[in-house]
Amino acid sequence: MIFLLLLLVIGAVAGFLGALLGLGGGIVIVPALTLIPYFHMTIHEAIAISMTGVLATSLGGTSHFLSEGLTDLKLGTLLMLGTTAGAIAGSLLSHTLNSSLLEMIFPLVLIYASYEMLKHQYADNAPDAAIRHALPGVGLAFFAGVFAGVFGVGGGAINVSVMHLVMGAPMKTATATSNFMIGTTASAATFVYLLKGAINLTAATPVVLGVFTGARIGSRMLKRINTVLLKRIFVVIMILVAIEMLYHGIKGYL
Protein backbone atom coordinates (compact mmCIF):
# COMPACT_ATOMS: atom_id res chain seq x y z
CA MET A 1 0.00 0.00 0.00
CA ILE A 2 2.86 2.40 0.84
CA PHE A 3 4.31 1.68 -2.63
CA LEU A 4 1.06 2.84 -4.28
CA LEU A 5 0.67 5.92 -2.06
CA LEU A 6 4.30 6.98 -2.64
CA LEU A 7 3.77 6.76 -6.41
CA LEU A 8 0.64 8.89 -6.01
CA VAL A 9 2.64 11.61 -4.19
CA ILE A 10 5.51 11.56 -6.72
CA GLY A 11 2.94 11.90 -9.51
CA ALA A 12 1.24 14.82 -7.75
CA VAL A 13 4.55 16.75 -7.42
CA ALA A 14 5.42 16.07 -11.08
CA GLY A 15 1.96 17.11 -12.29
CA PHE A 16 1.98 20.32 -10.23
CA LEU A 17 5.36 21.47 -11.60
CA GLY A 18 4.59 20.21 -15.10
CA ALA A 19 1.35 22.16 -15.43
CA LEU A 20 2.84 25.29 -13.88
CA LEU A 21 5.85 25.34 -16.22
CA GLY A 22 4.52 23.78 -19.43
CA LEU A 23 6.94 20.86 -19.09
CA GLY A 24 6.02 17.21 -18.98
CA GLY A 25 6.96 16.36 -15.42
CA GLY A 26 9.32 13.59 -16.54
CA ILE A 27 12.14 15.49 -14.85
CA VAL A 28 10.58 14.51 -11.49
CA ILE A 29 9.17 11.06 -12.31
CA VAL A 30 12.16 9.44 -14.03
CA PRO A 31 14.78 10.31 -11.37
CA ALA A 32 12.37 9.47 -8.51
CA LEU A 33 11.53 6.03 -9.89
CA THR A 34 15.10 5.12 -10.80
CA LEU A 35 17.03 6.69 -7.91
CA ILE A 36 14.77 5.65 -4.99
CA PRO A 37 15.83 2.01 -4.39
CA TYR A 38 12.41 1.15 -2.92
CA PHE A 39 10.86 1.06 -6.44
CA HIS A 40 13.50 -1.20 -8.08
CA MET A 41 12.74 0.25 -11.52
CA THR A 42 14.94 0.31 -14.62
CA ILE A 43 15.28 3.52 -16.64
CA HIS A 44 13.11 2.04 -19.44
CA GLU A 45 10.26 1.19 -17.05
CA ALA A 46 10.51 4.67 -15.52
CA ILE A 47 10.46 6.41 -18.93
CA ALA A 48 7.38 4.44 -20.02
CA ILE A 49 5.51 5.40 -16.82
CA SER A 50 6.78 8.99 -17.10
CA MET A 51 5.40 9.29 -20.64
CA THR A 52 1.94 8.26 -19.37
CA GLY A 53 2.41 10.90 -16.66
CA VAL A 54 3.25 13.57 -19.27
CA LEU A 55 -0.03 12.77 -21.02
CA ALA A 56 -1.92 13.15 -17.71
CA THR A 57 -0.12 16.47 -16.98
CA SER A 58 -1.31 17.83 -20.28
CA LEU A 59 -4.90 16.65 -19.88
CA GLY A 60 -5.12 17.77 -16.24
CA GLY A 61 -3.82 21.26 -16.96
CA THR A 62 -5.26 21.94 -20.40
CA SER A 63 -8.95 21.89 -19.50
CA HIS A 64 -8.44 24.56 -16.83
CA PHE A 65 -6.14 26.66 -19.04
CA LEU A 66 -8.72 26.56 -21.84
CA SER A 67 -11.54 27.70 -19.59
CA GLU A 68 -9.31 30.54 -18.31
CA GLY A 69 -8.51 31.55 -21.90
CA LEU A 70 -4.77 31.07 -21.43
CA THR A 71 -4.17 28.49 -24.18
CA ASP A 72 -3.65 29.83 -27.70
CA LEU A 73 -4.87 26.97 -29.88
CA LYS A 74 -3.80 28.57 -33.16
CA LEU A 75 -0.28 29.13 -31.89
CA GLY A 76 -0.23 25.55 -30.56
CA THR A 77 -1.46 24.15 -33.89
CA LEU A 78 1.17 26.11 -35.82
CA LEU A 79 4.03 24.93 -33.61
CA MET A 80 2.69 21.38 -33.54
CA LEU A 81 3.32 21.22 -37.31
CA GLY A 82 7.00 21.87 -36.59
CA THR A 83 7.37 19.65 -33.52
CA THR A 84 5.56 16.61 -34.93
CA ALA A 85 7.39 16.81 -38.27
CA GLY A 86 10.62 17.19 -36.29
CA ALA A 87 9.76 14.25 -34.02
CA ILE A 88 9.22 12.02 -37.08
CA ALA A 89 12.52 13.21 -38.60
CA GLY A 90 14.26 12.68 -35.23
CA SER A 91 12.91 9.15 -34.89
CA LEU A 92 14.07 8.29 -38.41
CA LEU A 93 17.47 9.93 -37.94
CA SER A 94 18.08 8.64 -34.40
CA HIS A 95 20.33 5.83 -35.65
CA THR A 96 22.48 8.05 -37.85
CA LEU A 97 22.83 11.17 -35.66
CA ASN A 98 25.69 11.50 -33.20
CA SER A 99 23.49 11.56 -30.10
CA SER A 100 26.30 12.31 -27.63
CA LEU A 101 27.28 15.42 -29.59
CA LEU A 102 23.63 16.54 -29.71
CA GLU A 103 23.31 15.95 -25.99
CA MET A 104 26.19 18.33 -25.46
CA ILE A 105 24.89 21.01 -27.85
CA PHE A 106 21.29 21.03 -26.61
CA PRO A 107 22.12 22.02 -22.98
CA LEU A 108 24.00 25.04 -24.31
CA VAL A 109 20.86 26.10 -26.20
CA LEU A 110 18.82 25.70 -22.99
CA ILE A 111 21.33 27.74 -20.98
CA TYR A 112 21.32 30.50 -23.63
CA ALA A 113 17.48 30.53 -23.62
CA SER A 114 17.53 30.76 -19.78
CA TYR A 115 19.88 33.74 -19.98
CA GLU A 116 17.67 35.47 -22.57
CA MET A 117 14.59 34.79 -20.47
CA LEU A 118 16.08 36.44 -17.40
CA LYS A 119 17.73 39.30 -19.30
CA HIS A 120 14.74 40.58 -21.29
CA GLN A 121 11.38 41.64 -19.99
CA TYR A 122 8.87 40.90 -22.73
CA ALA A 123 5.50 42.59 -22.61
CA ASP A 124 2.82 40.20 -21.37
CA ASN A 125 0.31 41.04 -24.08
CA ALA A 126 -3.12 39.40 -24.11
CA PRO A 127 -3.57 35.83 -25.32
CA ASP A 128 -4.65 35.67 -28.98
CA ALA A 129 -2.38 38.62 -29.81
CA ALA A 130 -0.99 38.41 -33.35
CA ILE A 131 1.61 35.69 -33.72
CA ARG A 132 5.03 37.16 -34.50
CA HIS A 133 7.85 35.47 -36.45
CA ALA A 134 5.72 32.45 -37.34
CA LEU A 135 8.18 30.91 -39.79
CA PRO A 136 11.31 31.05 -37.55
CA GLY A 137 9.12 29.79 -34.69
CA VAL A 138 7.97 26.74 -36.66
CA GLY A 139 11.57 26.15 -37.80
CA LEU A 140 12.84 26.16 -34.21
CA ALA A 141 9.91 23.95 -33.15
CA PHE A 142 11.04 21.50 -35.86
CA PHE A 143 14.49 21.27 -34.24
CA ALA A 144 12.85 20.86 -30.80
CA GLY A 145 10.86 18.00 -32.33
CA VAL A 146 14.01 16.42 -33.80
CA PHE A 147 15.59 16.51 -30.35
CA ALA A 148 12.46 15.09 -28.70
CA GLY A 149 12.33 12.37 -31.37
CA VAL A 150 15.95 11.38 -30.75
CA PHE A 151 15.91 11.54 -26.94
CA GLY A 152 12.23 11.54 -25.98
CA VAL A 153 12.68 14.69 -23.84
CA GLY A 154 13.20 18.43 -24.08
CA GLY A 155 10.16 19.38 -26.19
CA GLY A 156 8.34 21.39 -23.49
CA ALA A 157 11.34 23.51 -22.49
CA ILE A 158 12.04 24.53 -26.11
CA ASN A 159 8.35 25.09 -26.92
CA VAL A 160 7.95 27.57 -24.04
CA SER A 161 11.20 29.38 -24.94
CA VAL A 162 10.31 29.65 -28.65
CA MET A 163 6.79 30.93 -27.95
CA HIS A 164 7.95 33.48 -25.40
CA LEU A 165 11.30 34.62 -26.77
CA VAL A 166 10.76 34.31 -30.55
CA MET A 167 7.02 34.58 -31.14
CA GLY A 168 6.23 37.13 -28.43
CA ALA A 169 3.66 35.07 -26.52
CA PRO A 170 3.18 36.01 -22.84
CA MET A 171 4.93 33.60 -20.45
CA LYS A 172 1.66 32.24 -19.07
CA THR A 173 0.20 31.73 -22.56
CA ALA A 174 3.44 29.98 -23.57
CA THR A 175 3.32 27.53 -20.64
CA ALA A 176 -0.43 26.87 -21.08
CA THR A 177 -0.06 26.32 -24.85
CA SER A 178 2.98 24.08 -24.33
CA ASN A 179 0.89 22.09 -21.85
CA PHE A 180 -1.64 21.42 -24.61
CA MET A 181 1.07 20.52 -27.14
CA ILE A 182 2.98 18.02 -24.97
CA GLY A 183 -0.19 15.94 -24.62
CA THR A 184 -0.38 15.29 -28.33
CA THR A 185 3.24 14.13 -28.57
CA ALA A 186 3.01 12.12 -25.32
CA SER A 187 -0.09 10.30 -26.56
CA ALA A 188 1.84 8.88 -29.53
CA ALA A 189 4.76 7.83 -27.33
CA THR A 190 2.47 6.29 -24.67
CA PHE A 191 0.66 4.34 -27.39
CA VAL A 192 3.95 2.86 -28.60
CA TYR A 193 5.05 1.92 -25.05
CA LEU A 194 1.64 0.35 -24.42
CA LEU A 195 1.86 -1.76 -27.59
CA LYS A 196 5.34 -2.91 -26.58
CA GLY A 197 3.96 -3.91 -23.17
CA ALA A 198 6.52 -1.61 -21.51
CA ILE A 199 4.07 0.14 -19.14
CA ASN A 200 3.82 -1.36 -15.65
CA LEU A 201 0.08 -0.77 -15.13
CA THR A 202 0.16 -1.29 -11.34
CA ALA A 203 2.74 1.49 -10.97
CA ALA A 204 1.42 3.71 -13.77
CA THR A 205 -2.12 3.95 -12.34
CA PRO A 206 -1.24 5.83 -9.10
CA VAL A 207 1.34 7.96 -10.95
CA VAL A 208 -1.27 9.06 -13.52
CA LEU A 209 -3.86 9.77 -10.81
CA GLY A 210 -1.33 11.80 -8.82
CA VAL A 211 -0.11 13.68 -11.89
CA PHE A 212 -3.66 14.53 -12.98
CA THR A 213 -4.55 15.89 -9.52
CA GLY A 214 -1.25 17.80 -9.24
CA ALA A 215 -1.69 19.26 -12.73
CA ARG A 216 -5.18 20.52 -11.90
CA ILE A 217 -3.85 22.26 -8.78
CA GLY A 218 -0.82 23.62 -10.70
CA SER A 219 -3.01 24.96 -13.50
CA ARG A 220 -5.12 26.87 -10.95
CA MET A 221 -1.94 28.37 -9.47
CA LEU A 222 -0.64 29.65 -12.83
CA LYS A 223 -3.13 32.51 -13.08
CA ARG A 224 -2.21 33.75 -9.59
CA ILE A 225 1.56 33.29 -9.71
CA ASN A 226 3.83 36.27 -10.40
CA THR A 227 5.32 36.07 -13.93
CA VAL A 228 8.83 36.98 -12.73
CA LEU A 229 8.74 34.16 -10.16
CA LEU A 230 7.39 31.77 -12.82
CA LYS A 231 10.28 32.67 -15.14
CA ARG A 232 12.81 32.09 -12.35
CA ILE A 233 11.40 28.66 -11.50
CA PHE A 234 11.38 27.81 -15.23
CA VAL A 235 15.01 28.88 -15.63
CA VAL A 236 16.12 26.78 -12.61
CA ILE A 237 14.38 23.71 -14.06
CA MET A 238 15.88 24.36 -17.53
CA ILE A 239 19.37 24.57 -16.04
CA LEU A 240 18.80 21.30 -14.14
CA VAL A 241 17.67 19.62 -17.38
CA ALA A 242 20.72 21.08 -19.17
CA ILE A 243 23.13 19.74 -16.51
CA GLU A 244 21.53 16.29 -16.64
CA MET A 245 21.79 16.17 -20.44
CA LEU A 246 25.35 17.46 -20.46
CA TYR A 247 26.28 14.73 -17.96
CA HIS A 248 24.71 12.07 -20.21
CA GLY A 249 26.37 13.54 -23.31
CA ILE A 250 29.84 13.58 -21.73
CA LYS A 251 29.32 10.07 -20.30
CA GLY A 252 28.31 8.80 -23.76
CA TYR A 253 31.33 10.42 -25.38
CA LEU A 254 33.86 8.93 -22.94
Add this chain to the structure above:
Amino acid sequence: MKWNDRKIVNTVITAGSFAGIGLLAAAFVLELIGTAVPLDAALLKALSLTGIIILIFTPISAMVSLSVYFAATRQWKWAAAAAFAGILMAATFFVVRA
Protein backbone atom coordinates in the same frame (compact mmCIF):
# COMPACT_ATOMS: atom_id res chain seq x y z
CA MET B 1 -24.51 28.76 -25.56
CA LYS B 2 -21.90 30.16 -27.95
CA TRP B 3 -19.24 27.68 -29.04
CA ASN B 4 -15.69 28.62 -29.87
CA ASP B 5 -12.45 26.69 -30.49
CA ARG B 6 -11.45 26.66 -26.80
CA LYS B 7 -14.87 25.47 -25.63
CA ILE B 8 -14.96 22.61 -28.14
CA VAL B 9 -11.44 21.38 -27.33
CA ASN B 10 -12.15 21.80 -23.60
CA THR B 11 -15.32 19.68 -23.83
CA VAL B 12 -13.49 16.86 -25.63
CA ILE B 13 -10.51 16.96 -23.25
CA THR B 14 -12.65 17.15 -20.10
CA ALA B 15 -14.89 14.27 -21.21
CA GLY B 16 -11.97 12.08 -22.28
CA SER B 17 -9.76 12.77 -19.30
CA PHE B 18 -12.49 12.26 -16.70
CA ALA B 19 -13.61 8.99 -18.34
CA GLY B 20 -10.02 7.71 -18.39
CA ILE B 21 -9.15 8.97 -14.92
CA GLY B 22 -12.43 7.54 -13.55
CA LEU B 23 -11.47 4.05 -14.69
CA LEU B 24 -7.93 4.45 -13.35
CA ALA B 25 -9.30 5.68 -10.00
CA ALA B 26 -11.56 2.61 -9.81
CA ALA B 27 -8.57 0.36 -10.55
CA PHE B 28 -6.50 2.18 -7.90
CA VAL B 29 -9.16 1.81 -5.19
CA LEU B 30 -9.60 -1.88 -6.03
CA GLU B 31 -5.81 -2.28 -5.95
CA LEU B 32 -5.71 -0.71 -2.48
CA ILE B 33 -8.52 -3.00 -1.31
CA GLY B 34 -6.74 -5.88 -3.03
CA THR B 35 -3.71 -5.50 -0.76
CA ALA B 36 -6.01 -6.79 2.04
CA VAL B 37 -8.48 -8.92 0.05
CA PRO B 38 -7.33 -10.78 -3.11
CA LEU B 39 -9.10 -9.49 -6.25
CA ASP B 40 -9.20 -10.60 -9.87
CA ALA B 41 -5.95 -9.29 -11.41
CA ALA B 42 -7.45 -9.41 -14.92
CA LEU B 43 -10.21 -6.99 -13.90
CA LEU B 44 -7.70 -4.49 -12.48
CA LYS B 45 -5.57 -4.77 -15.64
CA ALA B 46 -8.61 -4.27 -17.89
CA LEU B 47 -9.69 -1.15 -15.97
CA SER B 48 -6.20 0.42 -16.06
CA LEU B 49 -5.64 -0.47 -19.70
CA THR B 50 -8.99 0.94 -20.84
CA GLY B 51 -8.37 4.12 -18.81
CA ILE B 52 -4.95 4.68 -20.38
CA ILE B 53 -6.24 3.96 -23.91
CA ILE B 54 -9.00 6.57 -23.44
CA LEU B 55 -6.38 9.09 -22.26
CA ILE B 56 -4.16 8.33 -25.29
CA PHE B 57 -6.91 9.04 -27.80
CA THR B 58 -8.20 12.19 -26.07
CA PRO B 59 -5.65 14.71 -27.49
CA ILE B 60 -6.06 13.32 -31.02
CA SER B 61 -9.85 13.58 -30.72
CA ALA B 62 -9.36 17.19 -29.58
CA MET B 63 -7.27 17.98 -32.69
CA VAL B 64 -9.90 16.39 -34.96
CA SER B 65 -12.65 18.46 -33.27
CA LEU B 66 -10.54 21.60 -33.62
CA SER B 67 -10.05 20.97 -37.32
CA VAL B 68 -13.80 20.36 -37.80
CA TYR B 69 -14.61 23.58 -35.90
CA PHE B 70 -12.22 25.65 -38.05
CA ALA B 71 -13.71 24.12 -41.21
CA ALA B 72 -17.28 24.77 -40.01
CA THR B 73 -16.42 28.41 -39.33
CA ARG B 74 -14.67 28.69 -42.72
CA GLN B 75 -11.25 29.32 -41.23
CA TRP B 76 -9.79 27.13 -44.00
CA LYS B 77 -6.12 27.91 -43.35
CA TRP B 78 -6.41 26.87 -39.70
CA ALA B 79 -8.61 23.87 -40.51
CA ALA B 80 -5.92 22.62 -42.89
CA ALA B 81 -3.17 23.29 -40.32
CA ALA B 82 -5.04 21.41 -37.56
CA ALA B 83 -5.87 18.52 -39.92
CA PHE B 84 -2.26 18.33 -41.10
CA ALA B 85 -1.02 18.39 -37.49
CA GLY B 86 -3.44 15.52 -36.74
CA ILE B 87 -2.14 13.54 -39.74
CA LEU B 88 1.45 14.12 -38.61
CA MET B 89 0.51 12.94 -35.10
CA ALA B 90 -1.05 9.79 -36.51
CA ALA B 91 2.12 9.29 -38.58
CA THR B 92 4.29 9.45 -35.45
CA PHE B 93 2.36 6.44 -34.07
CA PHE B 94 3.62 4.35 -36.98
CA VAL B 95 7.07 5.87 -37.40
CA VAL B 96 8.01 5.50 -33.73
CA ARG B 97 6.61 1.94 -33.75
CA ALA B 98 8.77 1.04 -36.72
